[in-house]
Amino acid sequence: MGHDQEEEETPPATPTTTASTDSKDQEEETWNHQKQTLILELSEKLINGDLQAKIEAARDIRRVVRKSSVKTRSKFAAAGVIQPLVFMLLSPNLDAREASLLALLNLAVRNERNKVNIVTAGAVPPLVELLKLQNSGLRELATAAILTLSAAAPNKPTIAASGAAPLLVQILSSGSVQGKVDAVTALHNLSTCKENSIPILDAKAVSPLINLLKECKKYSKFAEKATALLEILSKSEEGRVAITNSDGGILTLVETVEDGSLFSTQHAVGALLSLCQSCREKYRELILKEGAIPGLLRLTVEGTSIAQERARTLLDLLRDTPQEKKLASSVLEKIVYDIATRVDGADKAAETAKRLLEDMVQRSMELSMNRIQHRAASCTPAKVPSA
Numbered sequence: 001m002g003h004d005q006e007e008e009e010t011p012p013a014t015p016t017t018t019a020s021t022d023s024k025d026q027e028e029e030t031w032n033h034q035k036q037t038l039i040l041e042l043s044e045k046l047i048n049g050d051l052q053a054k055i056e057a058a059r060d061i062r063r064v065v066r067k068s069s070v071k072t073r074s075k076f077a078a079a080g081v082i083q084p085l086v087f088m089l090l091s092p093n094l095d096a097r098e099a100s101l102l103a104l105l106n107l108a109v110r111n112e113r114n115k116v117n118i119v120t121a122g123a124v125p126p127l128v129e130l131l132k133l134q135n136s137g138l139r140e141l142a143t144a145a146i147l148t149l150s151a152a153a154p155n156k157p158t159i160a161a162s163g164a165a166p167l168l169v170q171i172l173s174s175g176s177v178q179g180k181v182d183a184v185t186a187l188h189n190l191s192t193c194k195e196n197s198i199p200i201l202d203a204k205a206v207s208p209l210i211n212l213l214k215e216c217k218k219y220s221k222f223a224e225k226a227t228a229l230l231e232i233l234s235k236s237e238e239g240r241v242a243i244t245n246s247d248g249g250i251l252t253l254v255e256t257v258e259d260g261s262l263f264s265t266q267h268a269v270g271a272l273l274s275l276c277q278s279c280r281e282k283y284r285e286l287i288l289k290e291g292a293i294p295g296l297l298r299l300t301v302e303g304t305s306i307a308q309e310r311a312r313t314l315l316d317l318l319r320d321t322p323q324e325k326k327l328a329s330s331v332l333e334k335i336v337y338d339i340a341t342r343v344d345g346a347d348k349a350a351e352t353a354k355r356l357l358e359d360m361v362q363r364s365m366e367l368s369m370n371r372i373q374h375r376a377a378s379c380t381p382a383k384v385p386s387a
Contacts, residue, residue: 036075039064039072039075039076040079042061043080043081046084047081051096054088058096058099061076061085061103062105062106064076065103065107066106073106074111077111077114081107082104082107085107088100089101089126089127101141101142102141104145105144105148108149115151115152115155116152119149124159124162124164127145128162131146131164131168139179140175140176140178140182143175143183146164150189150190157193160193160195160200165187165200165201168183169183169208172184184222185225187201187205188228188229201232203238203239205233206249207242209226209229210247210248212226213226218255218256218258218260218264219261219264220261223260227253230243230267231270231271231274233271234270234271234274240275240278243275244283250275250286251290253268253272254268254272254295257295257296265299265303265307266306266310269296269299269311269314270310272287275287276314287318293315297311
């Protein structure tokens with residue numbers, strides 16, 4: 001009886017179940033065989049066909065790859081399609097360039113090896129040439145391709161040395177919204193290249209970056225990349241002058257300190273600190289005038305460890321007498337500490353001061369939020385995507 005019960009609880013596979021599994025396996029095997037045959041046919045067409053056949057093959061590769069797995073991208077690369085697609089980027093025929101560019105872009109997505117192989121095959125010089133075209137569609141596809149390829153660390157030195165960066169900076173001013181977003185991300189990728197001794201950016205990038213930062217959500221990933229680039233630019237005298245001369249340049253950084261994510265606030269306070277450290281007399285009043293203190297105080301409590309240190313250092317520079325012996329790392333911290341000592345005694349002063357400071361920061365944040373809501377109600381919606 002017990003044996004019968006066991007059979008009821010764990011029934012053996014029925015002939016129908018087995019047949020269904022076998023059928024599914026057979027279908028998958030047939031599909032994989034058909035796909036492999038298609039990959040080889042398209043590869044053959046791309047390598048040995050006439051120009052029109054090559055264009056059709058490139059379009060078909062893009063279509064197949066868009067809906068396929070990383071494994072399929074690798075199989076296309078193994079079939080030898082990358083080199084002929086790169087050669088097509090040099091074609092005088094714009095349709096051929098576009099078809100090959102889209103195919104390469106899709107082969108590179110989520111496949112690090114393909115990204116590296118595309119650059120090794122010589123794709124960067126023709127992509128740089130495409131960035132120079134008046135054809136905005138091709139120019140922005142090339143921007144997207146450089147963004148994708150620059151995400152792979154081995155490719156960064158080659159792209160950084162190619163002359164692409166100044167052309168990407170031009171797109172910051174003249175491209176579509178998507179083109180600008182892609183250009184910022186590509187420049188950010190290149191800015192992390194340790195091997196590159198030539199500066200990626202020059203001061204011409206400041207004004208368009210400030211304008212983009214004004215329009216985007218300060219806590220977005222895009223704002224993090226834009227402020228990271230502005231922090232780099234703030235290290236040079238030309239960059240600092242450009243930030244100061246940009247309409248609302250310092251104010252936009254102060255607003256990012258107030259409203260940004262952990263990383264955009266860290267970069268924004270880094271840029272402001274670079275300004276003030278380079279020439280306190282020149283920048284102190286400019287930063288104070290834009291109402292930087294509340295946001296900086298919030299950062300001393302809530303920022304990353306780097307942002308907290310930078311905020312304290314900047315608050316010290318913004319004081320009237322930075323040489324004065326400090327009991328705490330900012331004027332406000334000193335005042336709060338003195339009050340706490342009188343209220344709760346010296347032994348509990350540090351704890352009370354921290355609580356008081358947090359309460360003040362909370363109130364400051366509420367006031368900032370009210371101001372932001374008021375500003376949002378009177379402004380047009382942001383045009384730059386939050387991604």
